[in-house]
Amino acid sequence: MKKTVAIIISVLLIISLLPMAAFAGEKSDEVKAKMEAARDYLYGEKTEFTAAESLDFLLYLLAGGDGADFKDAYIQSVKDAFEAGSMNTADRIALAGLCLKELDVDVNAFELNDHSKIDLEQKIVDAGLTADSPYNYFFVIAFAEDSTYLEQIQEELKANYTQGSGYDYWGFGSDNSANFAAMSTDDELVADAVNVVEKAKTDKGYYYLAEYGTDANGNSTASALFMYSILENQDKADEVYALLVDNFTAENGGFAYALGGTADNYATRDALKALIYYNIISQDEPQPETTTSSEDATTQATTAADSSAQQSTPATGDSFAACGIAAVAVLALGVVVATRKKTK
Numbered sequence: 424m425k426k427t428v429a430i431i432i433s434v435l436l437i438i439s440l441l442p443m444a445a446f447a448g449e450k451s452d453e454v455k456a457k458m459e460a461a462r463d464y465l466y467g468e469k470t471e472f473t474a475a476e477s478l479d480f481l482l483y484l485l486a487g488g489d490g491a492d493f494k495d496a497y498i499q500s501v502k503d504a505f506e507a508g509s510m511n512t513a514d515r516i517a518l519a520g521l522c523l524k525e526l527d528v529d530v531n532a533f534e535l536n537d538h539s540k541i542d543l544e545q546k547i548v549d550a551g552l553t554a555d556s557p558y559n560y561f562f563v564i565a566f567a568e569d570s571t572y573l574e575q576i577q578e579e580l581k582a583n584y585t586q587g588s589g590y591d592y593w594g595f596g597s598d599n600s601a602n603f604a605a606m607s608t609d610d611e612l613v614a615d616a617v618n619v620v621e622k623a624k625t626d627k628g629y630y631y632l633a634e635y636g637t638d639a640n641g642n643s644t645a646s647a648l649f650m651y652s653i654l655e656n657q658d659k660a661d662e663v664y665a666l667l668v669d670n671f672t673a674e675n676g677g678f679a680y681a682l683g684g685t686a687d688n689y690a691t692r693d694a695l696k697a698l699i700y701y702n703i704i705s706q707d708e709p710q711p712e713t714t715t716s717s718e719d720a721t722t723q724a725t726t727a728a729d730s731s732a733q734q735s736t737p738a739t740g741d742s743f744a745a746c747g748i749a750a751v752a753v754l755a756l757g758v759v760v761a762t763r764k765k766t767k
Contacts, residue, residue, distance in 0.1 A: 451706045455487075457668065458698040460676025461691050462486035471496045474504035477518035481562070482692065484525045485699045494526050502536045513550040514559035516543055517566040524566075548572045552579050557592050558602045577608050584612055589619035596631040597623035597643050601650035613654070620647055627682055628666045641671035641678045641690035645697040652700035660701055667694060 462483060472480035472493050480497060484490050490497075501519050504510040510519065520530045520543040530543040548569050554560055560576055567573055580603060583591050589600035597620045604616035623629045628639030629647045644667045651660040671694070673679040677686025678694040 451702070454664070454698060454702045454705045457672075457676075458486050458695065458702050461678065461695040461698060462488060462676075464676035464686065465688065465691055465695065469493075471500075472522075473497070473500040474510065474515070474519055475500075477501075477515065477522050478559070478562075479692070480522050481518055481525070482695050482699065484522065486695060490522075490526050497522065497526070498528065502534075505541075506536050511550065512553040512555060513547045513563050513567075514554040514556070516546050516550060517563040518559065520544070520547075520566045521562060544568050552576060557583070557590075557599075561602065561606050564606060576606075580607055581609060581612065584616070586612070586615050587619070589616060594632055595619070597629055598631060598646040601643075601646035604650045605653040617650070617654075620650060627670045629663075639666075639670065639682060641667065641680045641684075641687065642693045644671060645678070645690065645693035648701055649693075649697035652697060652704055655704055657704060660704060664701055667697070 466479065466483045466488065469483075472483070474497070480490075480493070501510065501523070504515075504519075510516055523530050523533065523543070532540045533543055534540050544567060547563060547567050552575060554563065557580070560580065564573060564576060567576075580590075584603060584607075585591065585595070589595040589597070590603035592599045600616040600619040604613045604620070607613050607616070620629065623631070623633075623637075623643065624647075625637065625639045628641070628644035630637050630639050631643050644663065648660060648663040648667055651663055667678070670682055671678045671680075671684075671690065673684065673686035673691075675686060677688075677691045679685055680687040680690040
């Protein structure tokens with residue numbers, strides 16, 4: 424009898440997963456299409472990317488863009504930027520380094536115009552806690568390897584965070600707290616940041632700060648999607664994705680800032696960043712495992728049930744992987760997301 428029940432459970436598990444896998448495949452195709460459309464809206468007419476455009480180039484590459492035609496000119500631009508002294512902040516170096524990695528260039532022995540070689544990972548440490556935007560610490564964390572330096576970044580982030588109010592960067596806007604939650608290793612502060620972001624939610628999306636108005640906008644909604652994608656909260660990410668697409672999709676693959684507005688480059692770039700990471704978690708399809716015995720089948724059924732018990736955020740009550748993420752670096756789109764809890 425036990426063996427019969429186990430076989431039935433195993434068969435039912437496989438049958439139940441088949442439509443889920445088909446749906447996941449359709450959803451992934453939809454998300455990928457919107458990501459690529461946003462990429463082409465922003466960069467479809469580009470003929471080159473310079474070192475000053477490293478963030479845009481990285482988004483282009485991570486969204487599946489072909490870097491071959493841009494590679495040589497971009498590498499030369501990075502060399503020229505070092506020679507001119509403009510590659511002087513940690514985020515500029517990190518963003519360039521991530522682009523170079525995507526182009527299969529050795530970042531630990533990067534050759535300059537004078538043929539000397541430098542280690543870009545060490546250059547970040549030498550540059551200290553410098554960034555044109557604290558949002559770019561996400562990419563610094565993704566690129567840096569020095570544990571002491573990574574801990575210093577976390578302390579810098581925490582110094583600008585106030586529980587209940589959020590991350591302060593020219594104010595406590597929801598975008599700031601969403602990006603903080605994507606970078607912080609502090610579980611308590613991450614949960615608090617999620618709550619702060621949720622306070623800015625409406626039935627159409629998310630707004631920035633109540634004192635500037637409570638109409639949802641594309642940038643803040645995209646930031647919320649980015650946050651939930653990095654935290655791998657699939658349910659909330661699905662919910663915010665629908666809000667972003669339903670309320671801020673504009674013409675030619677772009678996204679609007681205002682409800683019913685026209686395509687905006689800044690809103691589209693925020694949306695593209697979010698879609699890159701949402702696309703990755705949306706590719707995870709349930710795969711039935713082969714059982715070798717009745718005991719294995721029963722164990723798998725029990726494990727599947729037990730795995731649904733996850734921590735909940737005080738604000739939403741939804742499943743929330745409170746993993747204290749240090750960084751999620753996309754090493755190759757469609758291949759792997761390397762979650763590196765470097766300072767945890």
